[in-house]
Amino acid sequence: MGWVLLDDRGGRHRVGLYHGDESGHLMIHCNLRVVQVDFSVKESKTYSFFIEDELCEVHLVKGPDGKFGYDFIVNKTVDTPRNRIRRVDERRIRRQMAWMIAGFVAVVTAVVIGFRWFDRWHERQMLTQNSLFSSLSEENVRRLSLEGKKDTAQLFIVREALQRKVLYGFVTTENAQISGSFQVADTGQILLPNGFPLSDRDAFLVTYLPSDPKVHRLDFYQPTRSTIATYVRMASDMERRNHPDISEKRSICCALSAAELKGWQSLADFIFQTTSPEENDRHNRDSYLRLVRDVDYSRTVKEVCWEQ
Known part of the structure; x- marks a missing residue:
């Protein structure tokens, strides 16, 4: 099942849907990137996600x-x-049609441009802050558990002055x-504490102090659904690469079944199924075989x- 969305800038976005007849496992992808994953969907349901800045919905009606x-x-x-x-x-x-006053239009345009310029300037100022784990202490850990607010932090891989950082x-x-x-190593995969390789735009739960948001904790063991969807895609791609005789749908089904039965962390066993225990003592070919x-x-x- 698939659709094509034409955005306001003339771009084409291909949206596809996989829904297992027997398992009910569901995956929605856009432009070959997984955006939604769900398990055992056997009743009517609606899924929402953004394409560029448009809120899109896929409706399942039983x-x-x-x-x-x-x-x-x-x-809309x-x-x-x-x-x-x-x-x-x-x-x-x-x-504009009612009043036809060119001056009013000019003022509105100037205000809009001014606000946009201010927003860009303010964003640049905020991005200069470097506060990863800053000011953490036993007292702040206690305050985070009692007063902390939660949000989602998104990660980006960049290179500055020949050094790679996140x-x-x-x-x-x-x-x-x-x-x-x-800071991270300049070459090779970036492995997160949860055992998965970092992909650009991965996102995780962050807990911060409302009175001082620079005191915060990024929890790599609580990824967002979109990040788990990335893990599912990586796991199914690796399964297909190492078992070219199986179909794409079956590789996805195998990954989703592992995540549902053993938890999303088991997807790392698929991703590192050709890695030796010496290279990765947590997720490797032995853990995959188990x-x-x-x-x-x-x-x-x-x-x-079986039907896939």
């Missing part, structure tokens, strides 16, 4: 005969930044933008992935 119908729409009514801009533009056009950032409830960075030979996992794959 009919009386048990068969599913699928629909893809762009939600819910309150999003893009829809707010759309409504502002519509009101501005109506005002930048991250999040936004507080007071709309303050907090950012930080940490996983795929597990009685419960083997039975699950046989039951839900």
Whole structure:
């Protein structure tokens, strides 16, 4: 099942849907990137995600005969930044047509340009902050557990002055933008504490003090659903690469079954299935073999992935 979205800039975005007939496992991808993953979806449901700045929805509707119908729409009514801009533009056009005052249009344009310039300047100022694990102490750990607010921090891999580093950032409830960075090796994969290789734009839960957001903790063991979807894609790609005789759908089903049965961290065993224990003592070919030979996992794959 697939659709094509044409955005306001003339770009084409291909959206696809995989929904297992027996297992109910579901994956939504856009431009060959996984954006949503869910397990055992056997009732009507709606999934929302952004393409560029448009809020898109995929609707699953279960009919009386048990068969599913699928629909893809762009939600232009819910309150999003893009829809707010759309409504502002519509009101501005109506005002221009009603009043026909060129001076008013010039003032509005100047104000919009001024606000955009200020937003860009403010963002640059916030990005200069480097506060990864800054000011952490026993007292701050206690305060984080009692007073901490939660948000999502997104990570970006950059290279500055021939050195590679990872930048991250999040936004507080007071709309303050907090950012930080940490150094990594200049070559090779960047392995996170959760055992997975870092991909650009991975995101994780961050807990911060509302009174001083520079005191915060980034939890690599609580990835977002989109990051888990990236792990599923990497796991299924590696499974297909090392077992070219299986189909793409079966490789996805195998990865999803492992995540559902053993937890999302088991996906790292798929990703590092050709790695020796000397190279990676947590996830390697031995841990992969233990996983795929597990009685419960083997039975699950046989039951839900056989038709793939």
